[in-house]
Amino acid sequence: MNGNPTHIYKHRQIAILAFEDCEILDVCGPLDVFAGTDGWLGRIGRTSAPAYSWSLLAPWAGPVVTASGTRLVADRRFDEAGDGIDTLLIAGGEGVERALGNTSLMDWLNRMGRQVRRIAAISTGAFLLAGSGVLDGHRATTHWACCARLADSYPNIRVETDRLWVRDGSVYTSGGAFAGIDLALALIEEDWGKDIAVLVSHGRRPYEYRATA
């Protein structure tokens, strides 16, 4: 234990959804932010036990080939994730089109959208939230190259361009992979304050947390 924790906190389960041909950085950027935060909180004595746990979900447990060809290992199938998820992150990438055809995944996302405290899509992961109905009537953004397509395909979503990320209630969406890191840092700020978000981004220097969307 590193000093006395100065903050009453709740352990939170983070889950990140990957799928075949997802963008590896959409997964690993936010994941690195949550893992880094947990490390910092312990080192500076803000927590005496892990603040976060995180797991990688996919349509199946085991190796998932990302769009880069490099494989990540999913910890479990999405529908085996249980009910304890606090924040669910959804990657984007080339494989989004195929994932949209997975009706049990779409049903699960729709249910999660009503159940979790926060649901957040990185980059073109927004199309999965759109396809599952989670973005209905919401403000949202996506990868800059795909904003027009999102707006055309889903007229009931108010697509905001040129934003790093957008929060609308419990639903968050971000631009490309790097904006996904900004979004993850913003979630850290919500949970732990700006000083911690800045500390985590500085630890990965020279990334500067911009603290606004």
Place this chain on the structure above:
Amino acid sequence: MNGNPTHIYKHRQIAILAFEDCEILDVCGPLDVFAGTDGWLGRIGRTSAPAYSWSLLAPWAGPVVTASGTRLVADRRFDEAGDGIDTLLIAGGEGVERALGNTSLMDWLNRMGRQVRRIAAISTGAFLLAGSGVLDGHRATTHWACCARLADSYPNIRVETDRLWVRDGSVYTSGGAFAGIDLALALIEEDWGKDIAVLVSHGRRPYEYRATA
């Protein structure tokens, strides 16, 4: 085929070295840059066949647990990588200390340092290049929090602080995980020019390629 290639080019093999408890972003950031470049070059018609291939190496083939707990899958064992590597990247992370004790890995890195066109360490991966002798007499940098320790441990390395990355001959080193992305973009600029490096970074918006170290 997307248009006619306007550039005579050579196919290049990129390899990234991971190990237990390496930093996942040190691996996935640069990997995403090379994969992204390959995609862009094809889409804009600069190439008619892949410009790069890449593989993930580790002390063993198969799943490697990173410091975040999430697993990447190594394509092959480092000493099965063959002689065709053009650019070898080395991740950093908590696991560096243990990797330094792997004498066959150190011998291999030493040999690679004399063999490959470019060898590049991300963040505390610099300690692996130092331990294997590749950085002897070189200018180098590492994660900002570890510059003093690198200089103290290896007096024959000229450690430069407050640089995104350092090139000294064929040996490259970078600051933390995000500086590793800058370094990867600089390697792309060397191979394909600044316009392509900017295009790749813009594609991952809002990351801005700084084009200087």
